[in-house]
Amino acid sequence: MPVAAMYPGTFDPITLGHEDLVRRSSALFDRVVVAIASDTGSKTPLFSVEERLEMARTALSDIDNVEVRRYAGLTVDFARDNGLRVILRGLRAVSDFEYEFQLATMNRHLVDDVETLFLTPDERYNFLSSTLVREVAQLGGDISGFVSPDVNAALKERLGNS
Amino acid sequence: MPVAAMYPGTFDPITLGHEDLVRRSSALFDRVVVAIASDTGSKTPLFSVEERLEMARTALSDIDNVEVRRYAGLTVDFARDNGLRVILRGLRAVSDFEYEFQLATMNRHLVDDVETLFLTPDERYNFLSSTLVREVAQLGGDISGFVSPDVNAALKERLGNS
Amino acid sequence: MPVAAMYPGTFDPITLGHEDLVRRSSALFDRVVVAIASDTGSKTPLFSVEERLEMARTALSDIDNVEVRRYAGLTVDFARDNGLRVILRGLRAVSDFEYEFQLATMNRHLVDDVETLFLTPDERYNFLSSTLVREVAQLGGDISGFVSPDVNAALKERLGNS
Amino acid sequence: MPVAAMYPGTFDPITLGHEDLVRRSSALFDRVVVAIASDTGSKTPLFSVEERLEMARTALSDIDNVEVRRYAGLTVDFARDNGLRVILRGLRAVSDFEYEFQLATMNRHLVDDVETLFLTPDERYNFLSSTLVREVAQLGGDISGFVSPDVNAALKERLGNS
Amino acid sequence: MPVAAMYPGTFDPITLGHEDLVRRSSALFDRVVVAIASDTGSKTPLFSVEERLEMARTALSDIDNVEVRRYAGLTVDFARDNGLRVILRGLRAVSDFEYEFQLATMNRHLVDDVETLFLTPDERYNFLSSTLVREVAQLGGDISGFVSPDVNAALKERLGNS
Amino acid sequence: MPVAAMYPGTFDPITLGHEDLVRRSSALFDRVVVAIASDTGSKTPLFSVEERLEMARTALSDIDNVEVRRYAGLTVDFARDNGLRVILRGLRAVSDFEYEFQLATMNRHLVDDVETLFLTPDERYNFLSSTLVREVAQLGGDISGFVSPDVNAALKERLGNS
Numbered sequence: 001m002p003v004a005a006m007y008p009g010t011f012d013p014i015t016l017g018h019e020d021l022v023r024r025s026s027a028l029f030d031r032v033v034v035a036i037a038s039d040t041g042s043k044t045p046l047f048s049v050e051e052r053l054e055m056a057r058t059a060l061s062d063i064d065n066v067e068v069r070r071y072a073g074l075t076v077d078f079a080r081d082n083g084l085r086v087i088l089r090g091l092r093a094v095s096d097f098e099y100e101f102q103l104a105t106m107n108r109h110l111v112d113d114v115e116t117l118f119l120t121p122d123e124r125y126n127f128l129s130s131t132l133v134r135e136v137a138q139l140g141g142d143i144s145g146f147v148s149p150d151v152n153a154a155l156k157e158r159l160g161n162s
Numbered sequence: 163m164p165v166a167a168m169y170p171g172t173f174d175p176i177t178l179g180h181e182d183l184v185r186r187s188s189a190l191f192d193r194v195v196v197a198i199a200s201d202t203g204s205k206t207p208l209f210s211v212e213e214r215l216e217m218a219r220t221a222l223s224d225i226d227n228v229e230v231r232r233y234a235g236l237t238v239d240f241a242r243d244n245g246l247r248v249i250l251r252g253l254r255a256v257s258d259f260e261y262e263f264q265l266a267t268m269n270r271h272l273v274d275d276v277e278t279l280f281l282t283p284d285e286r287y288n289f290l291s292s293t294l295v296r297e298v299a300q301l302g303g304d305i306s307g308f309v310s311p312d313v314n315a316a317l318k319e320r321l322g323n324s
Numbered sequence: 325m326p327v328a329a330m331y332p333g334t335f336d337p338i339t340l341g342h343e344d345l346v347r348r349s350s351a352l353f354d355r356v357v358v359a360i361a362s363d364t365g366s367k368t369p370l371f372s373v374e375e376r377l378e379m380a381r382t383a384l385s386d387i388d389n390v391e392v393r394r395y396a397g398l399t400v401d402f403a404r405d406n407g408l409r410v411i412l413r414g415l416r417a418v419s420d421f422e423y424e425f426q427l428a429t430m431n432r433h434l435v436d437d438v439e440t441l442f443l444t445p446d447e448r449y450n451f452l453s454s455t456l457v458r459e460v461a462q463l464g465g466d467i468s469g470f471v472s473p474d475v476n477a478a479l480k481e482r483l484g485n486s
Numbered sequence: 487m488p489v490a491a492m493y494p495g496t497f498d499p500i501t502l503g504h505e506d507l508v509r510r511s512s513a514l515f516d517r518v519v520v521a522i523a524s525d526t527g528s529k530t531p532l533f534s535v536e537e538r539l540e541m542a543r544t545a546l547s548d549i550d551n552v553e554v555r556r557y558a559g560l561t562v563d564f565a566r567d568n569g570l571r572v573i574l575r576g577l578r579a580v581s582d583f584e585y586e587f588q589l590a591t592m593n594r595h596l597v598d599d600v601e602t603l604f605l606t607p608d609e610r611y612n613f614l615s616s617t618l619v620r621e622v623a624q625l626g627g628d629i630s631g632f633v634s635p636d637v638n639a640a641l642k643e644r645l646g647n648s
Numbered sequence: 649m650p651v652a653a654m655y656p657g658t659f660d661p662i663t664l665g666h667e668d669l670v671r672r673s674s675a676l677f678d679r680v681v682v683a684i685a686s687d688t689g690s691k692t693p694l695f696s697v698e699e700r701l702e703m704a705r706t707a708l709s710d711i712d713n714v715e716v717r718r719y720a721g722l723t724v725d726f727a728r729d730n731g732l733r734v735i736l737r738g739l740r741a742v743s744d745f746e747y748e749f750q751l752a753t754m755n756r757h758l759v760d761d762v763e764t765l766f767l768t769p770d771e772r773y774n775f776l777s778s779t780l781v782r783e784v785a786q787l788g789g790d791i792s793g794f795v796s797p798d799v800n801a802a803l804k805e806r807l808g809n810s
Numbered sequence: 811m812p813v814a815a816m817y818p819g820t821f822d823p824i825t826l827g828h829e830d831l832v833r834r835s836s837a838l839f840d841r842v843v844v845a846i847a848s849d850t851g852s853k854t855p856l857f858s859v860e861e862r863l864e865m866a867r868t869a870l871s872d873i874d875n876v877e878v879r880r881y882a883g884l885t886v887d888f889a890r891d892n893g894l895r896v897i898l899r900g901l902r903a904v905s906d907f908e909y910e911f912q913l914a915t916m917n918r919h920l921v922d923d924v925e926t927l928f929l930t931p932d933e934r935y936n937f938l939s940s941t942l943v944r945e946v947a948q949l950g951g952d953i954s955g956f957v958s959p960d961v962n963a964a965l966k967e968r969l970g971n972s
Binding site for chain 4: 288
Binding site: 562563588592 | 740774775776780784788790794
C-alpha cells in the first residue's frame with residue numbers, strides 16, 4: 001500500500017523543527033513532498049519562493065524519498081492532483097491545534113479522500129517557529145541552534161548582520 | 163514500505179467516532195491493530211475486556227486489514243513488540259490535545275522509533291466520547307445515532323433499560 | 325414570545341457566581357428554573373439534594389420569576405417536558421468551554437428545539453466554583469466572600485468548624 | 487417580557503453558520519437585529535458595507551422578526567441606543583472564547599444592562615468562518631456548501647473566477 | 649540576595665493592569681525596570697516611544713524602586729547587559745500563555761541565566777489590554793476606568809475626541 | 811529586600827522537573843521552602859508524606875537555601891504564617907494554567923500580600939508529571955530519565971518490580 005504524503009507550508013525559512021518532522025515522516029511514507037506555497041496571502045515573506053525552495057532542498061538533500069516542490073492554489077487540490085493521500089502538519093500548541101482543526105475539516109469537505117495527519121515535533125523544537133526565528137534574527141540574536149548552517153548564513157546575509 | 167499502525171484505547175464501548183477513525187486509517191496503513199487495554203487503572207469499565215473486544219470485532223468485521231486485540235502494559239511496548247511503527251490517536255478538543263501531547267512525548271522517550279500520529283474525526287462525531295455515550299445511556303437517552311446497533315443493544319441490556 | 329429557561333447544575337452549594345448568573349438571566353427570560361440534579365453520578369455531594377434545594381431557594385427568594393426544582397434523568401428531557409426552551413450555562417474558562425460545547429452538541433442531537441445559551445459571570449466571580457469553595461472551607465479558609473450568609477453557615481456546620 | 491437581541495459582526499460575507507445562528511436566535515427573542523459594522527479597523531473588507539447589508543438581507547429575508555442594519559461606533563452603544571438588551575455571539579473554538587470573554591467583560595463595564603449571550607453553531611458549521619470562506623474562494627475552491635447561492639455568486643464575481 | 653527584574657512591553661499606553669503588576673512586583677524585587685520597546689516590528693504604535701515613556705513615568709512616579717527605560721534589540725540582551733535576572737510577564741489568558749511560553753523557552757536558549765516569571769493581574773484587570781483600550785477609545789468609549797487620568801487625557805487628545 | 815518563597819505540592823514523587831524548578835528559584839529568592847501537602851483530598855498518594863519528604867530532601871540536599879517541610883491546611887495560611895511572600899508554581903500546559911489561575915485568584919482573596927509567581931520548566935521536562943511517572947512505572951516502563959536515582963529505586967521497590 002504505497003502512500004505518499006504532502007507537507008505543506010511557507011518555510012520562510014525551514015527550521016530544524018521542520019527538518020525533524022520531515023525525517024520522521026520519511027520513515028513512515030513512501031514519498032514525502034515538502035510543498036512550499038508561493039501564495040502567502042497578505043504577508044510578504046522574507047525570502048522569495050525560489051530561495052525558500054533552495055534552502056529546503058539543501059537542508060533535506062540527504063533524505064532519499066523526500067522531494068521539495070512549490071505550489072499555488074488550494075493545498076488539497078495539489079494533494080489530489082499529485083496522488084498525495086496524506087497532508088502532514090506539525091502541532092506545537094493549542095492555538096496551532098484549533099486553526100489546524102478548522103483547516104483539516106474544511107479540506108475534508110473540499111476533497112474527501114485526502115487525510116490530514118498531525119505529528120508533534122521533538123520537544124527540543126516545540127517552541128520553534130519560522131516567525132520567531134525571523135524575529136530573533138532581526139533583533140540580532142543568535143539563531144544557529146534553530147536552523148541549519150546554510151539557512152543561518154542566508155538569514156544573516158538577508159538581514160545585513162553577517 | 164509496509165507500515166502497520168496501532169490504535170490503542172479502552173473502547174468502553176466503541177463508538178461511531180472510533181469506527182470512522184479506523185476506516186480512514188485502514189486506507190492509509192497496511193494493517194491497523196485496534197488495541198484494547200485490559201488495564202484501565204482506577205476506573206472500572208462498564209464492559210469487560212472480552213465484551214469490549216467482541217463489540218469492536220463485530221463493528222469492524224467488514225474491514226480486511228483491521229485486527230482487534232487486547233493488551234496490557236505500556237502502549238509503546240506493545241507497539242514495538244508487534245512491529246507497529248505508528249500509534250494513532252483521535253483529537254477532538256484542546257484538552258485532548260494537551261494530554262495526548264504529553265503522552266506522545268513520554269512515549270517517544272520510552273521507545274524512540276514508534277511515531278504518534280493524530281487524526282481529527284469527521285465533524286459529525288467531534289462531540290462524541292465513550293464517556294458521554296455511557297452517561298446519556300445511563301440516564302435513559304437514545305444513543306442509537308452514536309454507536310452501531312450491536313453496541314446499542316449491549317448498552318441497553320447492561321443498563322437494564324432494554 | 326414568552327421564553328422560559330432552565331439553569332441546570334449540582335449547586336453543591338450555590339455560590340455568589342451562580343446567584344449573579346440567575347439574577348442576570350431573570351431579567352432576560354420570562355421564567356428561570358434553577359434545576360438541581362439529584363443524580364450526581366459517581367461523585368457524592370457534600371449536601372443532600374434537599375439541602376441544596378433549600379439553600380438555593382433561600383439565596384434566590386427575592387427574585388420573582390425564579391423557581392428552584394430538583395430533577396433526575398437527562399437535562400434536555402426535563403427542559404422539553406417542562407416547556408423550557410433554553411438551557412443556560414456559565415462559562416468561566418477554556419476547559420469549561422470544551423466540555424460545555426460537547427454537551428450542548430449532544431443535547432441538540434437528543435432534543436432538537438432546546439437551545440443552550442452561555443453567559444460569562446461577573447469578573448469578580450470568574451474564579452469561583454462550588455468545588456473550590458468546598459475545598460477552601462474544608463481546609464478552614466474563610467469563604468464568606470463567595471457564598472451567601474446562609475450557605476456559609478451551612479458549610480461551617482457540615483464541616484464541623486463553626 | 488419582550489427582549490430584542492443584537493447580532494453584531496462584519497459579515498464579509500454572511501455564511502451558512504451565521505444564518506443558522508440567526509434562525510435559532512429568532513425563535514428565542516422577539517426581535518433580532520443583525521448589525522453589520524461599517525468600521526472594520528485596519529482590515530479592508532472584501533465587500534463594501536452596502537454589499538454586505540444586501541447579501542445578509544437576501545439570505546435572511548424569509549425570517550419575520552429579523553432586521554439587518556449597519557452601525558458604527560461601539561457595539562454596546564448601538565445596543566443601548568436601540569433598546570437591544572442582548573448581544574449574541576457565536577462560539578466555535580477556544581480562541582474565539584477568550585477574545586469574546588474579554589470583549590463581553592469590557593462591554594459590561596461600558597454598559598451595564600446589556601448582556602452577552604453565546605451560542606454554539608450546528609456542528610456542520612463549526613469549522614466555518616468568513617475568513618476561511620474568502621481564502622478558499624480566492625484560491626479557486628468551491629464554497630457553494632458554505633454560503634447561500636447569492637453570496638456564492640457575489641464571491642465568484644468579485645474574485646473574477648465566475 | 650538583591651535581585652532586579654525587567655518588565656518589558658510596548659505600553660501603548662500603560663493601563664491600570666500594567667500598573668497593578670508593577671506595584672506587586674516592586675514589593676518582591678529590589679528594583680523593577682519597566683522597559684519600553686522602541687522596536688514594535690510591523691505595528692505602528694499610537695504613541696511615540698517618548699510619549700509612552702512619559703506616560704509610564706507619570707503613572708509610576710510614586711514607587712521608589714521602579715525605573716522606566718526604553719530599549720531596542722532582544723529583551724534578554726537588555727536584561728543580561730543591565731544585570732536584570734528576572735523577566736516579568738503578565739498572564740491573562742490561554743493565548744497569552746502559549747505565546748509567552750514559546751518566548752520564555754526561546755529566551756532561555758538565548759541567555760541561560762535570565763529567568764522569566766509570570767504573574768496574574770488582579771481579576772478586575774484581567775480583561776484589559778492596551779489594544780482593547782485603544783479600540784474602545786477610538787470608537788468613542790469611556791476608558792477612564794482602565795487607565796490613569798493622564799493617560800486618559802493623552803488618549804482623548806490624540807484621538808481628537810477630547 | 812530578602813524574600814522567601816514557598817513551592818507547594820504533593821511531590822508523589824519529586825521529579826527532575828520539580829528539581830529543575832527548585833534550582834532555578836533558589837537563585838532568585840533568599841530561601842525556598844518546598845512544602846509537601848499531607849492533605850491530598852480524596853486521592854491516596856503512592857508514598858506517605860514521610861517518604862515524600864525524605865525523597866525530596868535527598869534530591870535537593872545539595873542546595874543551601876532550600877528547605878523541605880510538610881504542611882496541612884490552606885497553602886496561603888502556611889505562606890503567611892511562615893513569612894513566605896511568594897508562592898511558586900510550575901506551568902506546563904494550558905490546563906495547568908487555568909486551574910492555577912483560578913487558585914492564584916482565590917489565594918489572593920484569602921491572603922492579600924502573598925503573590926503567586928509562575929515558572930516554566932526546562933523544555934526537556936515539559937511533559938513530565940508525577941502522575942505520568944507513576945503510571946509508566948506501574949506499567950513496568952523505565953523512568954530513570956525522569957527522576958533521581960533514589961526516587962527510581964523507591965518506585966521500583968514500592969511497585970514490586972525491582
